[in-house]
Amino acid sequence: MRYRKLGKNGPEISVIGFGSWAIGGGGWASAWGNQDDELSEESVRVALYNGINFFDTAAVYGLGHSEEVIGKALKGERDKVVLATKCGLVWDENKNISKNGTYDSILREAEASLRRLGTDYIDLYQMHWPDTDSNAPAEETMRAMDKLVQDGKVRYVGVSNYNVSLLEASLSVRHVDSLQPPYSILRPAVEKEILPFCLEKGIGVVAYSPLTSGLLSGNYTYDTKFSDDDWRSRNAAHTGEGLRKNVDRVEKLKVIASRYGMTMPQLAIAYDLAHPALTSALVGVRKPSHILSVLPAIDVTLDDATLAEIRNIAVD
Numbered sequence: 001m002r003y004r005k006l007g008k009n010g011p012e013i014s015v016i017g018f019g020s021w022a023i024g025g026g027g028w029a030s031a032w033g034n035q036d037d038e039l040s041e042e043s044v045r046v047a048l049y050n051g052i053n054f055f056d057t058a059a060v061y062g063l064g065h066s067e068e069v070i071g072k073a074l075k076g077e078r079d080k081v082v083l084a085t086k087c088g089l090v091w092d093e094n095k096n097i098s099k100n101g102t103y104d105s106i107l108r109e110a111e112a113s114l115r116r117l118g119t120d121y122i123d124l125y126q127m128h129w130p131d132t133d134s135n136a137p138a139e140e141t142m143r144a145m146d147k148l149v150q151d152g153k154v155r156y157v158g159v160s161n162y163n164v165s166l167l168e169a170s171l172s173v174r175h176v177d178s179l180q181p182p183y184s185i186l187r188p189a190v191e192k193e194i195l196p197f198c199l200e201k202g203i204g205v206v207a208y209s210p211l212t213s214g215l216l217s218g219n220y221t222y223d224t225k226f227s228d229d230d231w232r233s234r235n236a237a238h239t240g241e242g243l244r245k246n247v248d249r250v251e252k253l254k255v256i257a258s259r260y261g262m263t264m265p266q267l268a269i270a271y272d273l274a275h276p277a278l279t280s281a282l283v284g285v286r287k288p289s290h291i292l293s294v295l296p297a298i299d300v301t302l303d304d305a306t307l308a309e310i311r312n313i314a315v316d
Contacts, residue, residue, distance in 0.1 A: 001052060007176075016280065017281065058085055068117075099130070106127075107144055126157075183210065213232060222247055224243065
């Protein structure tokens, strides 16, 4: 395994991170179907054995269940890992989810996550989405995050899905250790402004959805269909003409992957890791093979000509 420092102040984390949305099962992760907790715990053990030390979850994944599973699986290994979770998405008794970045809510959510994770500190605490429901400013959220750091309950502070303007507002309160944006060959928008900004400010970047929710798995065809309860059935990139274009792009990308002796998912991970702003790429895990199959990507270096070729295919 390879490791990179998370921003200018953060810990060393594995360049492949363990993404645990799907292992929450049910709840907010219902698009992925139910999940066997024993299989999830085995996946954690396999990841640890192969040098992965960065585990990323969120309170809302399975409405708390993912945190519980991760906490149980990492029991006895806590000092060996960098454990990340997220706040800012809350739910009521009817499982209705809303965004809340207010000071008091962030402090309450942290206490709940600590209990579910079975730990007395969180290595990296991240605001999951910008607050557009309670309308708490980013500065208020950061003040709460800073309070948690001062109290010793959180070591490092991050945000997810923030733009440059929100990052600047957050930085006016305290340093932001990491950003977690969607980033892939097929979703390269952050390359234009956000990644250079993070590189300049010493903000680590953890990319999520490097396979673009399966599009870069290499397994989709023009005829791929998703069930009605799967969010991808309503997503333009995964249906209709959008799906056709992406399947065509992936077929061209497979030629490059073959040139390097890689699978399509391995190429997708190698592409993300080639950007100098990137610290780690999160791989969504439901079973051990999801981790094992992408590990060869860490040993691949894509040259500038290949990266340009990939970018040209992505926008074709």
